[in-house]
Amino acid sequence: MATINITAPKPMVMADLKGKVDPDWCPGCGDFGVLAAVQKALVELQIPNHQVATVSGIGCSSNFPGFINTYGMHTLHGRSLPVASGLKLANHELTVLVTGGDGDGFGIGCGHFVHAMRRNINLNYFVLDNQIYGLTTGQTSPTSRIGMKTKSNPYGNMDTPVNPITLALSAGATFVGRGFSGDQKHLTELIKQAIQHKGFSFLDIFSPCVTYNKENTFQWFRPRVKKLEDNAEYDATNWIAAMEKATVWGDEIPIGKFYERTDLPSLEETEPVLDAGPLIGRDLHIPPDVAKKFVEELM
Amino acid sequence: MSQTFAIGIGGAAGQGVATPGDIFALIFSRRGLHLNAYNAYQSIIRGGHTFLTIRTGVDPVESMGDGIDLLIPLNQDTMDRHLRLLTAGGACIYNADLIKPGAAADGVQLCPLPVSTMADITRNKVAQNTLAMGAALSMMGVGFHVLEGVLAAQFGKKGEAVIKENVDLARTGYEYATANFKPFERPLPMTDKRYAVLSGNAALAMGGAAAGCKFYCAYPMSPSTGVLHWMASHGRKAGIMVRQVEDEIGVINMAIGAAHGGVRSMCATSGGGFALMTEGLGLSAMAEIPVVAINCMRAGPSTGVPTKTEQGDLWQALGAAFGDFPRVIAAPLDIGDCFTLMPEVFNITDKFQCPGIVLCDLLLSEGRLSVEPELLNFNPPIDRGELITSNGDAHEEYLRYKITESGISPRAIPGIPGFTHVVSSDEHEENGVLISDEYTNHAKRRAMMEKRMRKMAGIEASVPAPVLEGPADADVTLIGWGSTDGTIREARAQLAEQGISTNQLQIRWLVPLHGDAILNILGKAKHTIIVENNYSGQFARYLRSETSFVADGHIRKYDGEPFMPHHIVEAVREQLAGTTTISVPTHEVMV
Numbered sequence: 001m002a003t004i005n006i007t008a009p010k011p012m013v014m015a016d017l018k019g020k021v022d023p024d025w026c027p028g029c030g031d032f033g034v035l036a037a038v039q040k041a042l043v044e045l046q047i048p049n050h051q052v053a054t055v056s057g058i059g060c061s062s063n064f065p066g067f068i069n070t071y072g073m074h075t076l077h078g079r080s081l082p083v084a085s086g087l088k089l090a091n092h093e094l095t096v097l098v099t100g101g102d103g104d105g106f107g108i109g110c111g112h113f114v115h116a117m118r119r120n121i122n123l124n125y126f127v128l129d130n131q132i133y134g135l136t137t138g139q140t141s142p143t144s145r146i147g148m149k150t151k152s153n154p155y156g157n158m159d160t161p162v163n164p165i166t167l168a169l170s171a172g173a174t175f176v177g178r179g180f181s182g183d184q185k186h187l188t189e190l191i192k193q194a195i196q197h198k199g200f201s202f203l204d205i206f207s208p209c210v211t212y213n214k215e216n217t218f219q220w221f222r223p224r225v226k227k228l229e230d231n232a233e234y235d236a237t238n239w240i241a242a243m244e245k246a247t248v249w250g251d252e253i254p255i256g257k258f259y260e261r262t263d264l265p266s267l268e269e270t271e272p273v274l275d276a277g278p279l280i281g282r283d284l285h286i287p288p289d290v291a292k293k294f295v296e297e298l299m
Numbered sequence: 300m301s302q303t304f305a306i307g308i309g310g311a312a313g314q315g316v317a318t319p320g321d322i323f324a325l326i327f328s329r330r331g332l333h334l335n336a337y338n339a340y341q342s343i344i345r346g347g348h349t350f351l352t353i354r355t356g357v358d359p360v361e362s363m364g365d366g367i368d369l370l371i372p373l374n375q376d377t378m379d380r381h382l383r384l385l386t387a388g389g390a391c392i393y394n395a396d397l398i399k400p401g402a403a404a405d406g407v408q409l410c411p412l413p414v415s416t417m418a419d420i421t422r423n424k425v426a427q428n429t430l431a432m433g434a435a436l437s438m439m440g441v442g443f444h445v446l447e448g449v450l451a452a453q454f455g456k457k458g459e460a461v462i463k464e465n466v467d468l469a470r471t472g473y474e475y476a477t478a479n480f481k482p483f484e485r486p487l488p489m490t491d492k493r494y495a496v497l498s499g500n501a502a503l504a505m506g507g508a509a510a511g512c513k514f515y516c517a518y519p520m521s522p523s524t525g526v527l528h529w530m531a532s533h534g535r536k537a538g539i540m541v542r543q544v545e546d547e548i549g550v551i552n553m554a555i556g557a558a559h560g561g562v563r564s565m566c567a568t569s570g571g572g573f574a575l576m577t578e579g580l581g582l583s584a585m586a587e588i589p590v591v592a593i594n595c596m597r598a599g600p601s602t603g604v605p606t607k608t609e610q611g612d613l614w615q616a617l618g619a620a621f622g623d624f625p626r627v628i629a630a631p632l633d634i635g636d637c638f639t640l641m642p643e644v645f646n647i648t649d650k651f652q653c654p655g656i657v658l659c660d661l662l663l664s665e666g667r668l669s670v671e672p673e674l675l676n677f678n679p680p681i682d683r684g685e686l687i688t689s690n691g692d693a694h695e696e697y698l699r700y701k702i703t704e705s706g707i708s709p710r711a712i713p714g715i716p717g718f719t720h721v722v723s724s725d726e727h728e729e730n731g732v733l734i735s736d737e738y739t740n741h742a743k744r745r746a747m748m749e750k751r752m753r754k755m756a757g758i759e760a761s762v763p764a765p766v767l768e769g770p771a772d773a774d775v776t777l778i779g780w781g782s783t784d785g786t787i788r789e790a791r792a793q794l795a796e797q798g799i800s801t802n803q804l805q806i807r808w809l810v811p812l813h814g815d816a817i818l819n820i821l822g823k824a825k826h827t828i829i830v831e832n833n834y835s836g837q838f839a840r841y842l843r844s845e846t847s848f849v850a851d852g853h854i855r856k857y858d859g860e861p862f863m864p865h866h867i868v869e870a871v872r873e874q875l876a877g878t879t880t881i882s883v884p885t886h887e888v889m890v
Contacts, residue, residue, distance in 0.1 A: 020721075020732050050716045055556070058724070065721050066733055071713035072721035073559060074733070075552065076582050082549040086556025086564070089540055090514060091714055094560075112552075115545040273540045280561040280712065281688070284511025284681050286537050291677035294505060294533060298495035299328065299672065 012043055019067040030207030030218070031061050033181035034128050038097065039068060040184075041191040047095050054097045055084040057104035060135045061128035061207065064099040078109030081116040084123050091278045092122065092268040095195060102129040106142040106162045117171040120199045122266040126191070127164065127202075128181075130209035131216045138212035148215060164204040165246035165258055169239065174199035176242065176259040180225050181207045182218050186255070193257060199266045206255075221253070228256030236260050303356035304487060305364050306435070307381055309890075310373030313345040315425040318453070319371065319432050320351045324496050325449045326441065327355040328669055331490030335360035335785075336667040339860065339890035342521070342605045348376055350890045357488050360669070361633070361785025365865045368483070369438075371431045372398060380889045382407075388484055392434050392476075394427040396420075410434065410480045417471050429465050433472025440486025443473050495672045499634045499663035500525025500567075502675075503593055506641030507565050508537045509677045512591075514557035514564040516542040516550050518572060521605045522661040523595035526567040547572035551579030551592060558583075558590045559722065561688065561712030563645055567593035570612050571602065573619070580654045581620030586722040587700065587708065587751070589648035589655065591641070596660040598859045607859025608661035610781060610832040613809065613841060616656045625651060625706075625754045627762075628810040630658040630781030634668035636807070642679040647761055650684035651754045652710060658809065660832070662861040663782045687711040687718065698729040702746055706753030755811065762808045764816035769802030775871055776824035778850065780806040780838050783830050783862060790867035799871065806838070814846040821848055828852040828874060830867060852880040860886040 017039040025031045042052060052070035056062035058077035065072030071094070075083045084098045105113050105127045116123065132150065133139040139152035143164065147156040168176045175197040179187040187205065194201035206225075208217050228234050228245065235241055242259035268274050276282070286294070306323060310316050320336065327334045334355040341347040352363045370391040372378040375398050382391060387406025395411030403409055412434060418426035436446050447466050454462045497505070504526045507515065515534065517527040527543070534541035540557070544550045550566045558564040568576065573594040583590045596612045598604035616628050627647050631637040637659060648655035687709050699720040701708040708729075711718035721727075725735035728743050767776070769791065779787045784805045791801040804820055806812070821827055827850040829839045834857040842848055852874040856862055862884070870882030 020730060048716070050719055051714060053713045063733070066723075069719055071719050072731075073556075073586070074721060074723035074725060075555075075586075076578055076724050079548065079552040079579070079582075082544065082552035083556035083559070086514065086516070086553035086558070087560045087713070088556075089542070089553075090557040090560025090562045090564075091712075094714055111545055112549050115549065271540065272535055273538060276538065279513045279538075279540055279557070280714075282513060282538055282562075284513070284563065286508055286677050288677070290536050291509070293536075294508075294677070295495055295672050295675050298497045298501075298675075299493055 012046055012048060014039055014043055016049055017042060017069050019069050021066060023067045024063065025060060026211050028210040029060070030130060030181035030209070031064070031128050033184060034126065034187070034205055034207050035064065035067055037184055037187040037191055038126070040188045041195060044188070045192055045195060051093065052095045052097065053087055054099060055080050055087065056098070057100040057109060059101040059104045061099060061101040062104055078104050078107070079112065080104065081109060081112040081123070081125065085116055085119070085121050088121055088123055089268070089279065091280045092274060093278055096123050098123055098125040100127060101134070102127060102131060102143045103133050103141045106164060110142070114167070114171045117168055117173040117200050117202065119267050120172065120174055120264055122198055122200070122268055124194050124201045125203070127204050128207035129164065129204050130207050130213055132209050132213040134209045134212055145215070163246060166243060168202045169243055169246060169259060173202045174261050174264055175201035177203045177257045178255045179203055179205040180221055180255050181205060182222055183225070183255070186227060190257065197260060198262070198269070199264060224251060224253045225255045226252050228254050228258065302485065303354050303360055303364060304439070305352060305354040305367040306369045306371065307350060307352050307367040307384065308371045308373070309348065309350040309377030309381060311345070311376070312340065312343050312347050312349050314373045315428050316349045316351050316373065318425070319428050320353060322432060322449050322453055323353050324667060325452065326436070326445055327353070328494045328496045329445070329449070330441070330487065331492035331494070332356060332488065333358060333360045333494060333669045334496065334667070335363060337363040337662065337861070338665060339888070340606050348380070348890060350377065350381065350888070357490060362789050362864055363861070365863050369435060371435065373428065375399065384888065390438060390480070390483070392431045408481055410476065412472065412475065417475065418468055423464065423468070426468055429468040430472035433469035434476035434480065437473045437476035438480055438482045440482055443470060446473070493672065494669035495675060496667055496669050497634065498525055498665060498667050499631070499637045499659055500595070500665065501529045502634050502637035503567065503641060503657070503659060504529035505675060506638035507591070508533070508539060509638070509679055510642035510645040511563045511681050512539060512565050512645065513562040514540045514554065515566065516544045516553050517566050517568065518544055518547050518550050520569045520572045522597055522664045523567040523569050523593065525664060526593065547575035548579065551576035551590070552582070554590050555579060555583050555588050559586070559588045559713070561686070563649070565591035565593065567595060569595050569597050570599045570615065573612065573615065577619040580626070581622060581624065582724045583654040584620065584624030584626065584751070585724050587652040587710070588722065589652050591644055591648055591655045591657065593657040593659060595664040596658060598857070604859045606661070608832060608861050609857060609859065610660055611834070611837065611857070612658060613837040616658055617810065617841065619656065623748070623752065625653045625751060625758060626810055627653065627655040627758060628658060629808050630806070631663060632781060632784040632805060632807055634663050634666060635670040635674050637663055638675055642681065646680070646682045647758060650682055650761070651707060651758050652684065653754060658781060660782050685709040687715065690716045690718065696730070699731045700727060700729050700747065700750070702729055702750050704753070705757050706750050707757070759811035759813065762811055762813070764813035765804055765806050767802050767804050767820050770800055771802065771823070773800040773802040774825055775799060775801045775875065776804060776821065776827045777801055777830055777867070777871070778804045778806070778827060779830045780809065783832065786862045786864055787830055787867060789864040790871070793864055793868045794871060797868070799875065801871070812845050817842070818846050818848055826851050826875070828854060828871060830854045830862065832856050832861065852882070854882045854884070856884055856886070858886050860888070860890065
């Protein structure tokens with residue numbers, strides 16, 4: 001086995017972030033682009049990979065942690081956010097990235113999604129949204145359009161799709177954006193901003209499924225996506241404007257930073273228990289004078 | 300048998316049963332007396348019927364006992380339900396303006412208080428409670444200054460005026476009783492001991508804190524909520540992060556996330572919440588991240604009876620999460636043990652990197668017990684097992700799930716240079732790479748299953764086998780698990796007085812069970828009876844599945860109330876007489 005030299009600090013390069021195995025996504029899958037953008041963002045920000053934890057749920061895109069060399073955790077279907085929240089609160093010096101799909105995050109995990117945003121923990125949640133269930137071979141997802149025919153809805157989907165952006169805005173996320181796997185430069189920049197934001201950052205990232213979603217393809221998105229950054233008048237600190245933009249869908253689909261507020265401290269900043277630093281590394285024993293008081297109040 | 304004195308206070312929820320209960324408990328503990336308290340109540344905030352039993356004595360009081368010596372009914376309903384529990388020598392203190400006494404047994408002293416002439420009841424709605432407390436203490440032979448001190452402590456936060464009002468009322472009741480009622484035959488004893496009085500939930504929380512738990516999260520659910528309350532009110536002083544989470548699925552996963560981060564982490568719930576946690580327990584087992592989940596059992600299934608006790612979740616705990624994996628399941632024997640068990644469970648789950656389940660129940664969780672303060676040891680041994688917390692020297696490629704003889708693989712926590720790895724709910728190979736998808740490999744799967752399951756041998760060696768208490772050649776061997784310990788012991792004392800010798804095998808560690816040691820003990824027993832608070836004999840079935848042992852008889856109770864000692868005594872007698880092999884005692888106290 002190879003001996004790892006851990007003593008010489010050197011700038012992190014893309015190769016340092018290559019996982020133990022190559023991605024097993026279908027050739028052409030949108031997830032490759034998101035993986036590359038995350039790796040580029042970490043290199044550009046020079047966050048050492050041992051200080052990064054990537055946490056995912058279950059699904060095609062949730063295989064993400066296996067393909068990037070950071071600390072990783074591949075949790076249960078829909079449960080990435082509570083696991084990541086616990087990890088972040090145990091050691092808030094880590095940069096915690098949470099990755100998963102639209103089924104994982106807006107279907108089975110939707111309850112956690114809403115509450116994680118409400119808490120404003122400094123997590124970075126990237127949903128690789130392909131509007132379909134891929135790993136289970138093509139069923140309707142919470143973001144599939146009405147009328148879309150899938151194996152689980154052969155006569156067409158009858159349920160209104162979730163709008164992840166308005167949902168995130170109303171649940172109190174302090175950074176809300178939308179990216180597109182087909183625009184690497186823009187996506188990398190958005191991911192960097194999300195990581196640098198102190199509080200809960202949410203990115204809905206169009207990551208087309210080339211096998212099961214024949215509608216929402218790269219070709220379908222490319223002419224439609226319009227960068228909010230190109231609109232000089234757009235004010236990403238205006239929540240109402242963000243809500244309005246978030247409902248735009250059709251020939252024009254806005255991408256970019258919809259909303260950011262920086263006035264609200266993150267949970268880690270407001271929780272007094274963390275004033276003494278991360279929970280890990282603390283003396284496990286309760287100080288004797290404190291313990292004595294706990295017993296005395298029972299007497 | 301040691302002498303005890305039991306008070307029953309009953310009324311509608313919201314009538315103030317808790318306050319006199321707290322005050323009596325404080326007076327008893329300050330007199331150096333032991334106590335055991337159990338509150339029978341319903342899932343209602345105002346109304347219904349609440350009945351608190353506080354039993355005290357010089358020696359440890361192991362159960363709520365069989366009867367009461369003093370009844371304080373705060374409404375007619377309580378009088379009607381419980382007057383018949385009093386026997387000769389007992390007394391009932393009540394508000395004569397509102398409550399009509401029923402027919403009492405011979406020798407029971409009825410003590411009516413003319414409340415409207417003693418207090419301004421338009422101003423103080425709970426005046427009758429304070430008057431009755433004063434009267435009771437006079438009859439118990441307790442000096443008034445003791446009550447005065449305790450009232451000052453109890454109402455201290457509400458200011459001098461409230462303290463004075465209550466002290467004056469209590470004195471009125473005290474003096475009225477001194478002049479008009481006959482004192483109890485034996486005055487309340489006093490010793491120079493001092494005990495701590497706590498609930499099982501507080502004990503579980505404090506035990507977790509003592510074990511070095513730094514992350515606690517929960518969703519409120521009776522009867523486990525007291526653990527959350529203790530943690531929430533003490534966490535900041537103890538450096539424990541406490542979070543209320545959206546549901547129990549979130550709870551267990553957040554606890555696992557924190558544990559993966561490297562802190563000791565736990566959560567508590569009851570059956571319904573535990574059901575939601577089960578998938579997460581499988582994640583803990585598969586990813587080999589230690590976490591402690593407490594299930595304070597209540598009467599099920601489904602919403603069941605939220606305020607009533609049962610030992611009905613054993614099989615749920617045994618089968619929690621799909622697949623085979625090592626786990627630890629322990630049931631505390633009493634409220635003191637709720638504290639002492641926690642560091643033991645944490646040490647084992649940490650060392651063997653597996654989920655630990657504590658099966659408590661409402662009887663212990665919400666009951667209160669006096670314990671020696673020294674029992675609450677905040678400096679217990681802590682063994683975190685093979686945990687890598689710093690990078691040290693250069694090393695070979697780190698294998699998170701390295702195959703070892705013990706099955707334990709050294710665990711590196713995130714944040715250390717040179718140890719990046721992925722942990723996973725999917726099956727994986729030694730380096731953490733998934734073998735569930737593209738690379739499915741039966742040999743690697745088998746090796747990893749065997750690695751994890753090898754930990755069971757180490758777990759078994761870390762946990763003591765149960766021991767038989769009482770004479771080896773006893774006529775009857777009573778087998779119980781968890782919270783029935785004290786009640787069975789008290790029943791055994793009563794049986795001994797009746798000439799029936801018994802011994803007791805009380806199970807604290809359910810997994811690992813130590814089946815061989817149990818078989819060795821039970822093989823020599825003359826007549827075995829399993830006592831448990833459920834319908835189907837969950838422990839009896841488990842014991843049979845693990846050891847093929849079939850007991851001679853069973854005593855079961857599934858009406859929501861705990862066993863009283865005489866239930867077990869009468870059941871043993873009927874089984875020895877050959878009347879039945881399954882006894883289901885009737886609970887006589889209508890609560």
